[in-house]
Amino acid sequence: GCIGISSICQVRATVMLYDDNNKRWVPAGSDSPSFSRVQIYHNPTANTFRVVGRKLQADQQVVINCPIIKGMKYNQATPNFHQWRDPKQVWGLNFGSKEDAALFANSMTGGPCIS
Numbered sequence: 433g434c435i436g437i438s439s440i441c442q443v444r445a446t447v448m449l450y451d452d453n454n455k456r457w458v459p460a461g462s463d464s465p466s467f468s469r470v471q472i473y474h475n476p477t478a479n480t481f482r483v484v485g486r487k488l489q490a491d492q493q494v495v496i497n498c499p500i501i502k503g504m505k506y507n508q509a510t511p512n513f514h515q516w517r518d519p520k521q522v523w524g525l526n527f528g529s530k531e532d533a534a535l536f537a538n539s540m541t542g543g544p545c546i547s
């Protein structure tokens with residue numbers, strides 16, 4: 433059958449970026465921190481993973497589109513704020529619920545990441 437790229441997890445979270453200069457978290461995308469639908473896509477052919485998030489509000493702005501490197505450390509800083517580093521920046525997800533956080537963490541650590 434068609435083994436295309438599929439979404440293995442879908443949660444609600446506010447996607448944040450760490451502003452190293454000002455030492456503070458800023459919302460990814462436009463200025464207002466608001467929830468996005470955040471998904472983990474898996475490409476079974478290449479066995480690669482990617483995190484994609486789109487704002488829930490009308491414009492569905494893509495606020496994260498981040499390849500996940502195998503063996504990357506996934507840090508569960510609190511029950512509903514998790515984070516990871518990519519070569520350029522630090523991403524943070526402020527989850528809508530602890531259940532969403534656990535679901536996402538299980539997909540990340542069950543897939544490409546180490547916890």
Ligand SMILES: CCOC(=O)[C@@H]1C[C@@H](CC)[C@@H]2C=C[C@H]3CCN(C(=O)[C@@H]4CC[C@H]5C=C[C@]6(CCCN6C(=O)[C@H](Cc6ccccc6Cl)NC(C)=O)C(=O)N54)[C@@H]3C(=O)N12
Nearest residue numbers: 448450457505506507509510513515516517522523524526
């Ligand atoms: C409650 C009040 O919360 C707040 O007001 C803000 C806004 C809240 C919502 C958006 C958010 C929520 C929760 C808390 C939880 C703590 N936290 C922080 O930022 C902590 C505190 C100190 C600060 C210092 C550094 C910083 C930032 C950059 C990355 N990093 C590291 O430590 C990395 C981590 C890491 C470890 C392993 C692998 C990957 C990575 Cl990424 N380590 C290294 C070795 O890379 C970090 O995470 N830091 C959050 C926070 O304050 N806030």
